[in-house]
Amino acid sequence: ASVNTSIANINGATASLQSKTGSYATTGSNTFIGNQIFSGSVRGVVIPLTIASSTASMDLSLGNFFTLTLASAATTRLVATNIQPGETITLKVLQPATTGSLTYPSNIKFGNALAYSASAISGATDIVTFVTYDTTNLFAASTKNLV
Secondary structure (H helix, E strand, O other): OHHHHHHHHHHHHHHHHHHOOOOOOOOOOOOOOOOOOOOOOOOOOEEEOOEEOOEEEEEOOOOOEEEEEOOOOOEEEEEEEOOOOOOEEEEEEEOOOOOOEEEOOOOEEOOOOOOOOOOOOOOOEEEEEEEOOOOOOEEEEEEOOOO
């Protein structure tokens, strides 16, 4: 009897879930196996990075979209933590009134002749995109001085 009651409860919950429209929120992590089709937009939270001891730490377990306003007239080092294979990350780099610069460790890799340096223009906006294939390296490309 209790099995039949449990099955009835599950069937009722499933029918109720199927009849709803709108959004479904979950907490924690989800793994999807197989192809997924979404109609509508998929978006993530934009995370502002802070600078501590001249370093901006980009924790990739928090999301895929980050912003960084460089320190005025100073060099900021960008480091990435919690790198997982199969991620795509974007970083919006903003220049303050007195421009700053950005450095990064050797595990952030740009094309040989295309190494990134922040646009040295007050108020400039650059976008740096990263992809991952392992837990160590970020492969990157940049678009500079978007207007």
